[in-house]
Amino acid sequence: MDNLFQIQLLMESGGTVLWLILLASILMWTLIIERYVFIWFLHPREVRKMMDEWHQRDDLASWYAQQIRQGMIAESRVMLERFLILIRTLTVALPMLGLLGTVDGMIQTFDVMTVFGTGNTRGMAGGISVALITTMGGLLTALSGLYFITQLEQRVAREVNNVADALRRD
């Protein structure tokens, strides 16, 4: 209960933008986890099905066979690469959201200055905390996603090669 309250306090001192950052990072992490689940559990099953289909064929060298093979590889690539662009964009958008929060916090700070001059440091601190917390949140979530999205992209490229290898022409 106490911890929950502190999270709520943090969210309040971060303002609306921090909620957006939270939502975006939750979306990003859901997608990242979904990708890992797909690559580890669902994708091998798909590959086995494709291999069965390919090896049942008698003709593996004609133009038709090549087109079918290309089609199969493309299909698996489409499935593997799903959401990757979205995840990549989220890692780009999150620091931008952080920047948005920074600007928002600075605006609040200057609002205080407009009304009270530079005397009211306590009032100004509220805006500055929004600015800093959102920047921190944006950078933190983006950095945490950055490693995984890079790893996922490499993994997907490797998996596509593996599929191509599996559907050999011999």
Place this chain on the structure above:
Amino acid sequence: MRSISIFIISLLASPLMVMAADKPANLDQLLEQVKRERVIEQEQNRIRETEFLEARDRQAELLAQAKADLAAEERRTETLNDQFEENEFKLAEQEALLQERSGSLGELFGTVRQMATDSRAVIESSMTSVQYPERIAFLTELSERKQQPSIDELRELWLVLQHEMTHSGKVEQFPAQVITANGEVADRDVTRVGVFTAFSDGKFLRYMSENRNLVELARQPVQRLRDQIEDFENSEAGVLKPVVVDPTRGAIMALLVQTPDLQERIKQGGWIGYIILILGAIGMLIALIRFVTLMRMEHGVKKQQKSKELNMKNPLGRILSVYSDKIAQDVETLSLKLDEAILRETPSIERGLITLAILAAVAPMLGLLGTVSGMIETFQSITLFGTGDPKLMSGGISQALVTTELGLAVAIPILLIHSALSSKSNRLIQILDEESAAIVARNAETQTLQRDG
């Protein structure tokens, strides 16, 4: 001269006249009479002389008396003069003493006056004055007083200070008049936490020290805090409950009212802000149209992948129709024709995406433009007025910040939508590009098999 002699003669003759009544009968008698009368006369003169002498003696006595009196009075004057001088001296001495004694008393009075002025300022700005407004009149009277205050008043001042000290440390509930957000005056039960925060009916109040009124805040803080104070108000005495306190005595609460709302914010951005918003609206419109088209296209392609019938309304159907049209052609021509058909379809799938990408890139740049123009404005005002008043500079600064914010706020959603749309269109193109060939190949194979078999 003659009249005087006549007067004397008549004087001398007067007894003769009296005597004439019993007129002497002869000369002897006359002589006798004259003799007798002379004796009487002599007697009379002697009496008169004695009277004169007596009178003279009395006068002398009176003179002596008067002289004695004068001497006595002169002696008295002398004594009084001495006394006067002595008193004068004593008076000066006493006055000096008074000066000396009232010197420290005057200092005390000055202190009391200053104290009264100070504590009036404190009590006026304190929320307890809503509850106990009568103290201020007393303090005002005391601070403007010319004479020395009495012991009672000194005691009263002390009591007022003690009273304020005690009540500013209490949480109290009392009926008071509150000016609502609509500007009406309402009688409410107000809960006061020290001199920091006041609320009634789950709404935060602000204390206006100028007219000693409680005003309901036009913009209230977050719901969680409002729930908390409502809970606090309704709890029973003696129960511990959490509650918020504004340590700035209302300055932070006042800030809430000052925060501009969304519309005022956008206005601060100026014309660059409006341009950014218009670009954002255009981007959203394009995104919506593309989203609907791509969804319908994807749906069609999925259906086409499953069915054998060719549907010319979706791109995959149009590509596959190349094969069914020219069934007798050789493999190379077929592959060329397929490529051609695919090339024909791709632009319609990718349409609008580049515009979205450009919009997502332009919006933050426009924001930057607004920032720079706002900073120019700020520096112009610094050139004119110096850095003394931060309020003068904040107009340009708020424009700078608001445009940056608007630029980012427009760019981020467009960026996300663009990525979602482009991943969708990539998928479609890939399907058309590579899978269409595979489908054609499969169909051709089955047909050849059927023909052969």
